Amino acid sequence: MTARLRMTRAERSEQTRAELVEAARTVFLRRGFHGASLDEISAEAGYTTGAVYSRFGGKDELFLAVVDDHLERRTRLYADAAEDAGDFESAHREIMRAAIAVGREEPRWTPLLMEFWTHAARDDELRAAVAERNQRNLDASAQLQEAVADRHGTTLLRSPQEMQRAVTAMARGLSLERQIVPDAGLEALFEDCVIALLRAFTEPRSTE
Amino acid sequence: MTARLRMTRAERSEQTRAELVEAARTVFLRRGFHGASLDEISAEAGYTTGAVYSRFGGKDELFLAVVDDHLERRTRLYADAAEDAGDFESAHREIMRAAIAVGREEPRWTPLLMEFWTHAARDDELRAAVAERNQRNLDASAQLQEAVADRHGTTLLRSPQEMQRAVTAMARGLSLERQIVPDAGLEALFEDCVIALLRAFTEPRSTE
DNA sequence: TGTACATCAGTGAACGCGCGTTCACTGATGTAC
DNA sequence: TGTACATCAGTGAACGCGCGTTCACTGATGTAC
Numbered sequence: 001m002t003a004r005l006r007m008t009r010a011e012r013s014e015q016t017r018a019e020l021v022e023a024a025r026t027v028f029l030r031r032g033f034h035g036a037s038l039d040e041i042s043a044e045a046g047y048t049t050g051a052v053y054s055r056f057g058g059k060d061e062l063f064l065a066v067v068d069d070h071l072e073r074r075t076r077l078y079a080d081a082a083e084d085a086g087d088f089e090s091a092h093r094e095i096m097r098a099a100i101a102v103g104r105e106e107p108r109w110t111p112l113l114m115e116f117w118t119h120a121a122r123d124d125e126l127r128a129a130v131a132e133r134n135q136r137n138l139d140a141s142a143q144l145q146e147a148v149a150d151r152h153g154t155t156l157l158r159s160p161q162e163m164q165r166a167v168t169a170m171a172r173g174l175s176l177e178r179q180i181v182p183d184a185g186l187e188a189l190f191e192d193c194v195i196a197l198l199r200a201f202t203e204p205r206s207t208e
Numbered sequence: 209m210t211a212r213l214r215m216t217r218a219e220r221s222e223q224t225r226a227e228l229v230e231a232a233r234t235v236f237l238r239r240g241f242h243g244a245s246l247d248e249i250s251a252e253a254g255y256t257t258g259a260v261y262s263r264f265g266g267k268d269e270l271f272l273a274v275v276d277d278h279l280e281r282r283t284r285l286y287a288d289a290a291e292d293a294g295d296f297e298s299a300h301r302e303i304m305r306a307a308i309a310v311g312r313e314e315p316r317w318t319p320l321l322m323e324f325w326t327h328a329a330r331d332d333e334l335r336a337a338v339a340e341r342n343q344r345n346l347d348a349s350a351q352l353q354e355a356v357a358d359r360h361g362t363t364l365l366r367s368p369q370e371m372q373r374a375v376t377a378m379a380r381g382l383s384l385e386r387q388i389v390p391d392a393g394l395e396a397l398f399e400d401c402v403i404a405l406l407r408a409f410t411e412p413r414s415t416e
Numbered sequence: 417t418g419t420a421c422a423t424c425a426g427t428g429a430a431c432g433c434g435c436g437t438t439c440a441c442t443g444a445t446g447t448a449c
Numbered sequence: 450t451g452t453a454c455a456t457c458a459g460t461g462a463a464c465g466c467g468c469g470t471t472c473a474c475t476g477a478t479g480t481a482c
Contacts, residue, residue: 009445013458032326034242037435049436051459059436111326114384118240118319121387131388165394166401169381176322176380177373179329180339186373193374196408197401217478221425245468257469259426267469 017055017065019045025066029108033063033115060126063116067133070109075140077102082144088152092198093191095144100187103175110175138164153205163201167194225263225273227253233274237316241271241323268334271324275341278317283348285310290352296360300406301399303352308395311383318383346372361413371409375402 007015023045027036038049038059045051056062081098085091103110120126142160149156156163170193174186215223231253235244246257246267253259264270289306293299311318328334350368357364364371378401382394 007445009456009458012445016458032330034327035330038437039435048460050438050461053437054458054460111322111329114319114322115326117384117388118323119242121319122240122243127388134385134388162393162397165382165385166378166397169385170374170378171381172384173377173380174373176325177342177377180325180335180342185370189370189374193405197404200404200408215478217423217425220478224425246470247468256427258428258471261470262425262427 013055016045016047016051020047020052020055020062021065021069024062025069028063028066028112029106032108032112033119038062060120064129064133067113067116067130071133071137071140074102075137075144078141079144082148085148085152088149088154088202089195089198091148091152092194096191096194099171100190103171103187107175107178110172111179114172114176138168141168149202154202155205156202158201163197166197170194170197221263224253224255224259228255228260228263228270229273229277232270233277236271236274236320237314240316240320241327246270268328272337272341275321275324275338279341279345279348282310283345283352286349287352290356293356293360296357296362296410297403297406299356299360300402304399304402307379308398311379311395315383315386318380319387322380322384346376349376357410362410363413364410366409371405374405378402378405 020042024036024041027041027044030036031040038052041062042049042051052058052062056065077098078095081094082091085094117130120130138161141164145160145164146156148154149160171190174190177183178186228250232244232249235249235252238244239248246260249270250257250259260266260270264273285306286303289302290299293302325338328338346369349372353368353372354364356362357368379398382398385391386394
């Protein structure tokens with residue numbers, strides 16, 4: 001594998017941390033939050049259980065690290081997807097296409113995240129940690145949407161946060177359903193609904 | 209409590225079953241599916257753990273009974289809500305009002321159901337059982353929506369199943385978010401989005 | 417109506433298991449001189 | 450460059466706990482005669 005002997009302590013522990021997060025992501029997706037054991041995760045990364053406690057506060061904190069990593073990647077992905085589109089609506093079609101593609105690759109991400117949310121809702125401190133990440137994610141999406149609207153001369157009739165919440169809610173609801181009823185029609189339905197919502201909540205900017 | 213001595217065996221076991229389902233509903237809502245123990249549930253109903261195994265196949269089957277009970281009630285509730293409305297859109301507003309009201313009373317129902325779905329997704333037999341109930345529920349909602357559309361001379365541009373799926377997905381997504389970020393604005397947002405979707409996917413029937 | 421036996425709803429204790437967390441320890445890295 | 454000590458990342462075994470499920474048993478209900 002990677003050479004371990006030449007690394008400083010800081011490099012070494014940072015690498016361990018990253019490997020554990022990556023393994024945790026894999027195993028959490030495979031087994032769900034409750035179903036995944038720290039044994040399996042640490043073994044997947046080539047360590048023992050104690051390593052998790054050396055780098056993280058416990059199972060919850062490890063999961064939060066997975067979430068942070070995930071949100072960063074997704075934020076970049078969507079920003080890139082919107083980059084080259086010619087108008088407001090097709091920018092959103094590109095974002096949706098990207099969202100649908102990653103949804104196919106990792107259909108269990110949304111159920112996993114929602115499973116964790118439900119777990120976190122019962123613990124004040126953990127819920128706050130989740131809420132903060134949710135807000136960060138919402139702000140990033142809203143900022144992207146505003147930028148896209150600006151770039152293509154579109155006026156939002158609702159705050160971008162609200163629009164993002166609605167779209168995300170629908171995406172999550174459909175992802176959850178898909179795990180019970182795999183159905184390709186859900187993706188097309190999702191696209192049509194989002195376009196309908198966008199049209200209802202935006203208008204071309206008057207050139208004044 | 210209720211007199212136990214005069215009951216036949218069938219009545220007795222039916223009552224036990226109903227009491228267990230009711231207690232299970234309470235405790236599942238309180239603790240979540242994974243967090244609830246059969247000990248707490250049976251104690252809540254005034255029995256011991258074994259009683260659950262006398263009436264049900266196990267924890268999963270008990271939960272399915274809770275779901276069946278729940279879906280029956282909700283189906284009736286929504287049908288009643290739509291009863292007296294004057295037109296298509298206000299019928300849907302009434303249904304939404306009813307949905308929002310029960311959502312306030314039992315904000316944990318949706319997260320609970322989704323937690324179970326995610327659990328069930330990992331077991332083929334259980335997933336089939338959940339899928340069947342989901343389909344039953346979808347058919348009932350779709351039938352109601354078609355009846356409402358018919359009654360008020362409205363043409364659906366999409367199958368009522370698809371429209372229900374979209375609306376339900378959004379409702380679920382927002383319910384899940386609410387457990388992390390309690391926010392009354394979500395309810396108003398939900399209403400507006402559903403109305404926007406209805407308008408996009410229906411048109412007044414031409415009187416020909 | 418009464419008696420003897422069969423059935424079975426619900427009991428309650430025990431089983432078996434897996435998991436998150438802890439902690440004394442090891443050996444490689446870092447530091448002081 | 451070398452030596453002696455300090456630090457600390459990761460080990461690995463044990464702990465403690467709770468839970469779903471099983472099962473021999475009890476006593477009330479049901480049945481046959």
